[in-house]
Amino acid sequence: MATSQKSLKPDLASLRITDAKRKTSRSRRWVWIVVAVLGVGLLAAVASAYLNRKPEVEVVAARKPATGPAGVLNASGYITPRRRATIAAKITGRVTGVFFDEGTRVSEGQLLSTLDDSDAKRALDSSKADRDATQAAIADFEVQLHNAEIELRRAQQLVKEGVQTQQALDAANMNADSLRAKIALAKQQVVASEARIREQQQNVDNCTIKAPFAGIVVSKDAQVGEMVSPISAGGGFTRTGIATIVDLHSNEVEVDVSEAYIAKVSNNQPVNAALDAYPDWSSPGKVRTVIPTADRQKATVKVRISFTEPDHKELMDPAKDPHSPGYGSESELP
Numbered sequence: 001m002a003t004s005q006k007s008l009k010p011d012l013a014s015l016r017i018t019d020a021k022r023k024t025s026r027s028r029r030w031v032w033i034v035v036a037v038l039g040v041g042l043l044a045a046v047a048s049a050y051l052n053r054k055p056e057v058e059v060v061a062a063r064k065p066a067t068g069p070a071g072v073l074n075a076s077g078y079i080t081p082r083r084r085a086t087i088a089a090k091i092t093g094r095v096t097g098v099f100f101d102e103g104t105r106v107s108e109g110q111l112l113s114t115l116d117d118s119d120a121k122r123a124l125d126s127s128k129a130d131r132d133a134t135q136a137a138i139a140d141f142e143v144q145l146h147n148a149e150i151e152l153r154r155a156q157q158l159v160k161e162g163v164q165t166q167q168a169l170d171a172a173n174m175n176a177d178s179l180r181a182k183i184a185l186a187k188q189q190v191v192a193s194e195a196r197i198r199e200q201q202q203n204v205d206n207c208t209i210k211a212p213f214a215g216i217v218v219s220k221d222a223q224v225g226e227m228v229s230p231i232s233a234g235g236g237f238t239r240t241g242i243a244t245i246v247d248l249h250s251n252e253v254e255v256d257v258s259e260a261y262i263a264k265v266s267n268n269q270p271v272n273a274a275l276d277a278y279p280d281w282s283s284p285g286k287v288r289t290v291i292p293t294a295d296r297q298k299a300t301v302k303v304r305i306s307f308t309e310p311d312h313k314e315l316m317d318p319a320k321d322p323h324s325p326g327y328g329s330e331s332e333l334p
Helices: 002-014 019-051 118-161 166-205
Strands: 073-081 084-087 093-098 111-115 208-210 215-220 243-246 251-258 270-275 282-295 300-307 328-333
Antiparallel strands (some): 073 328, 084 243, 111 208, 251 300, 270 282, 282 300
16 A cells, blocks of 8 residues: 555656746737737728728710611510301201311311201291192183183173173173282292292201301310200300311411500511421511500500411421411511
8 A cells, every 4th residue: 555655656746737837828828819809900900991991983974875777576476367257057956967076177168067957847848838739729720711711702702793791791801800810829929939948948058057268176166966056045055156167377476565666566567477386487477457456454555467478388287286376476576
């Protein structure tokens, strides 16, 4: 135990801090304090110089811009058909046939749909029967008239000879005139029957709906078995249209031009039309008309632009037809 205590004495003595070491640590501490104070002072000086710096203003004299050629006026819009029609029946009837579908190309006069024509055909047959009956009556009246004229001539001869009285001659003359009047009436009845036949034939023809012009069907509005009518009847159970057809050759661009630039637009002004779906495609055109009304909310005026070269093969392709309604387009007006 005494030996261990003796061995610890040199170690405890080594842990003592001498006066020289105390002076060295104090001097280092003051050095760091001075450096920190100098750094804070330097930062404060830099910040003060930056905040008190006066802004530099560059003065430039205003000059009038040089006049040059007018720029290009861009206007966005849509391609819309100028010739668009919703095909409807002239009469109320039940659809018995539909011979088209969306996207079908139709020619002028092509049959689109048929309606139930059984009632109209029965009325037509009745009118034809009335005409035939009247014509048969005319033939009978003509035979009677021929006999009456013979009796009239005989009565005239007998009166001259004094064998028959004047009363018999007047009766024969009246009978002949009556038959002539009946024949004339029957002929007028035939004319009236012919008019009724044409009317009933028109009703039969109205049961077939045909395309009024060549184009493409964009909407199929009726199916077989539905009722159609030219007027809104029967609530939601009656259709008012059969199909909607647009003429691709009448397509034009309808753009909205800001009212601030509408003075730069004039009729027949050349235009270059481009489509969003085909950025590499463009077509020349011209301003057809400027609609003299403005949209108050958008402060724009509608301008219609016609294509000068509408017959492009890529535009007539049904698989990719950029002239179909609703295609976005952009037009440049020089």
